[in-house]
Amino acid sequence: MELSVCCLGTGRGATAVWEGEPSSAVALLFDGRPVLLVDVGFGVVRACRHWLGTVPDTILVTHNHSDHAAELPVVLPLAAAAGRRPRVIAAPAVVERLQRHRLHELRSTGRPLADFCELVAADGPVTLADGLTITLLRARHSEPSCGFMLWDGDRPLLAYGGDSAFSTAYYARLFEAPTVILDARATGNAEHAGFGAVAAYIAAYPDTVVRITGYGTRAQAPAGLAAFAPGDRLSLGAEP
Numbered sequence: 001m002e003l004s005v006c007c008l009g010t011g012r013g014a015t016a017v018w019e020g021e022p023s024s025a026v027a028l029l030f031d032g033r034p035v036l037l038v039d040v041g042f043g044v045v046r047a048c049r050h051w052l053g054t055v056p057d058t059i060l061v062t063h064n065h066s067d068h069a070a071e072l073p074v075v076l077p078l079a080a081a082a083g084r085r086p087r088v089i090a091a092p093a094v095v096e097r098l099q100r101h102r103l104h105e106l107r108s109t110g111r112p113l114a115d116f117c118e119l120v121a122a123d124g125p126v127t128l129a130d131g132l133t134i135t136l137l138r139a140r141h142s143e144p145s146c147g148f149m150l151w152d153g154d155r156p157l158l159a160y161g162g163d164s165a166f167s168t169a170y171y172a173r174l175f176e177a178p179t180v181i182l183d184a185r186a187t188g189n190a191e192h193a194g195f196g197a198v199a200a201y202i203a204a205y206p207d208t209v210v211r212i213t214g215y216g217t218r219a220q221a222p223a224g225l226a227a228f229a230p231g232d233r234l235s236l237g238a239e240p
């Protein structure tokens with residue numbers, strides 16, 4: 001099976017609202033088939049349909065900020081109307097926030113949330129396909145936020161950092177994978193890594209494929225780092 005990851009957007013907080021470019025998100029494809037959408041913030045559903053022609057039936061939500069979760073209460077009823085019931089995966093603390101806040105508006109339908117999705121509070125490995133699992137990793141952010149690792153058995157294939165401040169402890173875990181996608185922006189702060197800190201860290205990993213996301217619009221992409229850009233695809237190799 002051929003595995004790849006596709007960039008759908010790189011927007012930060014206000015990018016989609018203010019500039020019209022999609023929020024940061026990726027999709028995993030197995031043999032070219034979209035199987036996992038990672039984050040569903042402002043502008044992501046449209047970008048997903050544009051680049052992939054569909055929205056995968058499994059959606060991972062890294063955290064409840066609008067640029068990562070805003071379109072969830074819209075896309076779930078659309079899926080239900082099409083006879084689909086997506087699986088929504090998030091860390092238990094994120095699931096609690098999604099239920100209480102993000103998905104509150106679905107109560108006006110008079111239908112239980114279970115009609116719209118299978119909400120999975122992931123506190124262990126989640127199976128995507130035979131032998132392929134993801135595990136969530138707690139990032140350093142202003143509220144519960146997770147990245148994830150994609151595993152083929154016990155072999156890491158991909159690490160996705162999600163929104164996180166620079167953290168050597170967190171990065172050490174992410175860089176167990178041969179391909180790493182990191183959140184970073186021009187100036188780092190307590191919630192997001194800065195380009196400079198990331199550049200200094202990754203210099204020690206010349207063999208790791210690194211892509212940067214979450215930087216904002218195309219014009220805000222880092223000059224000295226490899227930016228992921230909407231439509232870009234990275235091959236994660238084939239299953240042995």
Ligand SMILES: [Zn+2]
Binds near residue numbers: 163
């Ligand atoms: Zn965030």
